[in-house]
Amino acid sequence: MSGKVLTITSGKGGVGKSTTTANLALGLALAGKKAVAIDLDIGLRNLDMILGLENRIVYDVVNVVEKVCKVKQALIKDKRVDNLFLIAAAQTRDKSAVKSEQVLELANELRKEFDYIILDSPAGIEGGFRNAMLPADEVIIVTTPEISAVRDADRVIGILEAHEKKDMSLIINRINPTLVKKGDMMSKNDVLQVLSIPLIGVVPEDGNIVSYTNIGEPSILHQDSPSGKAYKNITQRVLGKDVPFMEIIERKKGIMETIISFFKEQ
């Protein structure tokens, strides 16, 4: 078996890389693929909590590359879904604790065991980002429809091109249909006209994500949620299926809300 390495990156911080990594890894495992997510944000461990696996960590990725433990010992098995594993970031070390060659070697070893190895990149364009992007077969760039996120995404795309990483695709996260309609947020098409790489997903702004993160259950485990549906579609596209992009439109107001806003507008 030779698995695929997918790197999730963005340039700008806080745009949804870890949320995407968690959902995509879960989605692939739910689809029957053997998947491992690796948190490469050394010193700022997060993926463990988003996935609800923080209490099971014994060894982390720095322990693995320093050969303090075997790879197997650092693989944390998900409790809900078969086939899903996590390798956590080190929390008490800094960014310089891992080198690109070490991440590359780890990724290559995991290819033998897993269908998908998903690397959660730290923000920025320095060492941590390079560690995450060098082993990638495919890179998914996450952005929001905001000017600084899009500019940083473009910078990252330029660096990836310079490294011959041709298989890139884009997720536009946190689209707010009300703002788009008002003309106060760039639409999916606006962003696509600026960044010319293929789209692999659009994710609406979803207030549920806060509470899903609170309890360690990513959206994709809540298939009725708007973001859960979006991540399911993204998973299907990663698996090579042709799924139409969801329309992100304003939620229809209920009768009460309509009445209230009618009075407000008077």
Next chain:
Amino acid sequence: MFLDFFKKSKKNSAQKAKERLQIILAHERVSNKAPFLDDLRKDLIKVVAKYVDIDPKEIDVSLQKDNSIEVLEINIPIK
């Protein structure tokens, strides 16, 4: 009315964002590909200014693609 004017200018903020990005990124893409262009430009100004009167703002240094051959184009108008 003042309120209408306010509404109108707000309406176009997404369009504005897109236009601003397209302009700045066109510039950044070039300078990221050839980061030496800025330094070269500064050096050229120093050297050429020793011999002729020039306006530093008018100096244009760019990389062009001409049938798959890369050409370094330098334009220095003399005052």
